[in-house]
Amino acid sequence: MSEAVRTFLRTNQERFLDELITFLQFPSISTDPSRKEDVQLCASWLRDHLQMLGLQNVQLFPTEGHPVVYGEWLEAGAQAPTVLVYGHYDVQPVDPVDLWDSPPFRPTIRDGAIYARGAMDDKGQVWLQLKALEAWLRVEGRLPVNVKVLIEGEEEIGSVHLGDFVKQHRQMLDADVVLISDTAMLGPEKPAVCYGLRGLAYVELHVRGPRRDLHSGSFGGAVDNPANVLSWMIAQLKDRYGRITIPGFYDDVRPLSELEQQALAQVPFDPAAFAHSIGVPMLYGEAGYSPVEWLWTRPTLDVNGLWSGFQGKGAKTIIPAAAGAKISMRLVPDQSPADIAQKTIRYLQYLAPPTVEIDVLDLYGGDPVLVDPESPPIQVALKALETVYQTSAYLIREGGSIPIVSLFQKQLEATPVLMGFALPTENAHSPNEHFHLDNFYRGMETVAVFYELLAATMAQQSTQKHR
Amino acid sequence: MSEAVRTFLRTNQERFLDELITFLQFPSISTDPSRKEDVQLCASWLRDHLQMLGLQNVQLFPTEGHPVVYGEWLEAGAQAPTVLVYGHYDVQPVDPVDLWDSPPFRPTIRDGAIYARGAMDDKGQVWLQLKALEAWLRVEGRLPVNVKVLIEGEEEIGSVHLGDFVKQHRQMLDADVVLISDTAMLGPEKPAVCYGLRGLAYVELHVRGPRRDLHSGSFGGAVDNPANVLSWMIAQLKDRYGRITIPGFYDDVRPLSELEQQALAQVPFDPAAFAHSIGVPMLYGEAGYSPVEWLWTRPTLDVNGLWSGFQGKGAKTIIPAAAGAKISMRLVPDQSPADIAQKTIRYLQYLAPPTVEIDVLDLYGGDPVLVDPESPPIQVALKALETVYQTSAYLIREGGSIPIVSLFQKQLEATPVLMGFALPTENAHSPNEHFHLDNFYRGMETVAVFYELLAATMAQQSTQKHR
Numbered sequence: 020m021s022e023a024v025r026t027f028l029r030t031n032q033e034r035f036l037d038e039l040i041t042f043l044q045f046p047s048i049s050t051d052p053s054r055k056e057d058v059q060l061c062a063s064w065l066r067d068h069l070q071m072l073g074l075q076n077v078q079l080f081p082t083e084g085h086p087v088v089y090g091e092w093l094e095a096g097a098q099a100p101t102v103l104v105y106g107h108y109d110v111q112p113v114d115p116v117d118l119w120d121s122p123p124f125r126p127t128i129r130d131g132a133i134y135a136r137g138a139m140d141d142k143g144q145v146w147l148q149l150k151a152l153e154a155w156l157r158v159e160g161r162l163p164v165n166v167k168v169l170i171e172g173e174e175e176i177g178s179v180h181l182g183d184f185v186k187q188h189r190q191m192l193d194a195d196v197v198l199i200s201d202t203a204m205l206g207p208e209k210p211a212v213c214y215g216l217r218g219l220a221y222v223e224l225h226v227r228g229p230r231r232d233l234h235s236g237s238f239g240g241a242v243d244n245p246a247n248v249l250s251w252m253i254a255q256l257k258d259r260y261g262r263i264t265i266p267g268f269y270d271d272v273r274p275l276s277e278l279e280q281q282a283l284a285q286v287p288f289d290p291a292a293f294a295h296s297i298g299v300p301m302l303y304g305e306a307g308y309s310p311v312e313w314l315w316t317r318p319t320l321d322v323n324g325l326w327s328g329f330q331g332k333g334a335k336t337i338i339p340a341a342a343g344a345k346i347s348m349r350l351v352p353d354q355s356p357a358d359i360a361q362k363t364i365r366y367l368q369y370l371a372p373p374t375v376e377i378d379v380l381d382l383y384g385g386d387p388v389l390v391d392p393e394s395p396p397i398q399v400a401l402k403a404l405e406t407v408y409q410t411s412a413y414l415i416r417e418g419g420s421i422p423i424v425s426l427f428q429k430q431l432e433a434t435p436v437l438m439g440f441a442l443p444t445e446n447a448h449s450p451n452e453h454f455h456l457d458n459f460y461r462g463m464e465t466v467a468v469f470y471e472l473l474a475a476t477m478a479q480q481s482t483q484k485h486r
Numbered sequence: 487m488s489e490a491v492r493t494f495l496r497t498n499q500e501r502f503l504d505e506l507i508t509f510l511q512f513p514s515i516s517t518d519p520s521r522k523e524d525v526q527l528c529a530s531w532l533r534d535h536l537q538m539l540g541l542q543n544v545q546l547f548p549t550e551g552h553p554v555v556y557g558e559w560l561e562a563g564a565q566a567p568t569v570l571v572y573g574h575y576d577v578q579p580v581d582p583v584d585l586w587d588s589p590p591f592r593p594t595i596r597d598g599a600i601y602a603r604g605a606m607d608d609k610g611q612v613w614l615q616l617k618a619l620e621a622w623l624r625v626e627g628r629l630p631v632n633v634k635v636l637i638e639g640e641e642e643i644g645s646v647h648l649g650d651f652v653k654q655h656r657q658m659l660d661a662d663v664v665l666i667s668d669t670a671m672l673g674p675e676k677p678a679v680c681y682g683l684r685g686l687a688y689v690e691l692h693v694r695g696p697r698r699d700l701h702s703g704s705f706g707g708a709v710d711n712p713a714n715v716l717s718w719m720i721a722q723l724k725d726r727y728g729r730i731t732i733p734g735f736y737d738d739v740r741p742l743s744e745l746e747q748q749a750l751a752q753v754p755f756d757p758a759a760f761a762h763s764i765g766v767p768m769l770y771g772e773a774g775y776s777p778v779e780w781l782w783t784r785p786t787l788d789v790n791g792l793w794s795g796f797q798g799k800g801a802k803t804i805i806p807a808a809a810g811a812k813i814s815m816r817l818v819p820d821q822s823p824a825d826i827a828q829k830t831i832r833y834l835q836y837l838a839p840p841t842v843e844i845d846v847l848d849l850y851g852g853d854p855v856l857v858d859p860e861s862p863p864i865q866v867a868l869k870a871l872e873t874v875y876q877t878s879a880y881l882i883r884e885g886g887s888i889p890i891v892s893l894f895q896k897q898l899e900a901t902p903v904l905m906g907f908a909l910p911t912e913n914a915h916s917p918n919e920h921f922h923l924d925n926f927y928r929g930m931e932t933v934a935v936f937y938e939l940l941a942a943t944m945a946q947q948s949t950q951k952h953r
Contacts, residue, residue, distance in 0.1 A: 112796070112800075112802055114798070115699075223801075229764040231917055232917070233915075233916060235790060235816065236884070236886025237885050237910060238764065238885065239885055241771045241780040242769060242771075246788075249717070250718075250721050251721040253721075254717050254718040297698075297700060298697030299696050299710070305707065313707035314708050319706040319707040323804050323806065324795035325797075325806075326794075327789065330791050330792075332518070333517030333643060334643060334814070335517070336688070336814055336887075339790070339791070342792060344713070347801070349703055372770075373767055373768060374766065418704050443704060448701040449699045449700060449804070450698055
């Protein structure tokens, strides 16, 4: 990367931050139907920005849900590799909103970080991608690689319509590499490239008992209580060793290779510090595995929400008519979300006693992902990080899910490169989400370097693929 | 009772109903701090009505919570028994409010019943008590017995301040009989006197895990989930035979006498019809006991409310920072609420894993009650019911709790007479609470008859007590 590109990135930092603040002010919560228009406004604003950057074929593609923003620059030539930059402009809900120190959609700078919903997941990381493109185009008038930019609005709800969109636009989206900044570094000054993601299966369980809430005195003892039943059913989902008891749940879990086990063992991890950072007395997980394995390579089952009966102040003496829970499972290769959801639903139906009725909704799923860590794009990403951060970069897996990544892998035969600049402590999906500005700025430089190194490494590789 | 008293009660029915409608319009929800003023307004209105009836020494006694309304008429002479009429003007919360067919505080007449929060629990039943007094006083200028009227505003929150009030006003409240209409008949045209009530212990459990909600991908597998822990803890509270597993829970349960077992066996009970009426596929309770025993003579444990994490629409992938539950237990003689609450708290603390922190609040308790069914006031009540309803009346127990009744028993040495006119199907504590008007009107007549019969039966008994 030329000194001029670097200088451009450094002298415009203040403007880039102002732009990001504007981006973060859109309350683009994809799961909330009342925010549909805000999501749309955010997409239109983003499209206008891609246009301003000088991308071509800039479009807002409507879907049955929220729109997809697209733009491209394809003048690097047929020899040059093509990179599809993927990100998302939608964000998680913000409740409990009273736990935020500043309002989630009024971005605030504190202690070198920007606080807002979406700061690191994923608007801040989308922005550093766009600014790397801007720097090359403004300073050099060109990019070292062909670039396609795809920014969707439904990542936080499982990319429900993007799958079809990718299948319908396979040619338009064709690429050698999918570059994604939606993951975290291992820690401050510990840059990392992620070669594996967990998948997700998400169900909602409803237990229905009496037609209406009952007086717990007049009826108690003779009527099964949906809240007690729900609790009992949830308790049956794990055994005393922390193993998930859904029949067949572990059938398709691929054992770790020896190489992987060795790589994982090298990852620095301090359980006490980790526990302290999130405020729990101790970590807890499946018997027989290490904390790093718990987080990256083992499937999980978590209740994400629970509700039943009277939740107000004081005491109300009822047998609730119904109870419900949101239950999600993180999956690892080669578990399939549809298969796991089906096994879960079947097991819940088996557990349900004859005293109640249950419904289980399959809310959504995403495939797990695994990339060969030896592949050239991953190696180039490591080098770009080492160039900018001046330290060696780690090869890691990640416990979270980006459901669409495996689709890119399958549909486009592209290699996903997960090069994220967030930190694990930046409160993703929680109150006080934030993103450190030093990584925001170094992230831009890293991406700018990545393009140059990739062009040098992959010209031949690209030719081979299309032969 | 004279024909004139009966005629007065019958010709004034429309006015009585209008008055009840006014009474029901006060949203006197005692557990809701934001309703404090409404509760106070309801009490003042009630006091003014007692004054209008011609009672003496009418007062509003402030307490640290909601006020007590009091009035008396003591001119029946020292030979005549004294009856303390007890009721409550406070009501349960109304949520879920969208399940009401008409607004809970806009009383509506449908199919011979009045629909409103408090219609049968307990405003409608308080009102029939007052109208019986009114009839005697207007028509005859006197009552056959001495009467004291005590109507409190905290029954639905465990009569938290009435205990001290009764102790402090023992002389003022001294009585031979405490007459209470706050229970139900066995069914339509099946009048009943209740000789036993269950008690109550009510706790609230809070489970706290991480300091904030965590991303279930980045942290899932290595951090114990408070919602899963809460569910597991609740599931440990009962065994597979429906027995409560809190150590020592059944220690003080008094076995049923043979006489009582025989009486219970005579109570008509159709489990299928009962299940159908509340909309459950089947009844369910402790192994080894009958449905009537489940409802009246066995202690229970019910979750009244549950909450954790994300309860909104859609999918949010978090490990919730906390989870909570309201858990109440109905108690039978001779279980003590304080003892059971303590045993429950100790057991929950024992169950709590080292991965979380818990708090348990002892919200409130009430003693169970048992009255000798052979005592004269109970026998008189049966006769009064049989006179008005023209059918034999049942001796029953009741699954609900009226925490203050045992205090009257202990502090005043008075015999509680639980003569209720509600029906078990009238949605106590639930949406669409209602009260049938034919029982409202016959209740007034029954109470008017009761006074006359009691005066005849108990003149001697009263003398004996004070000898």
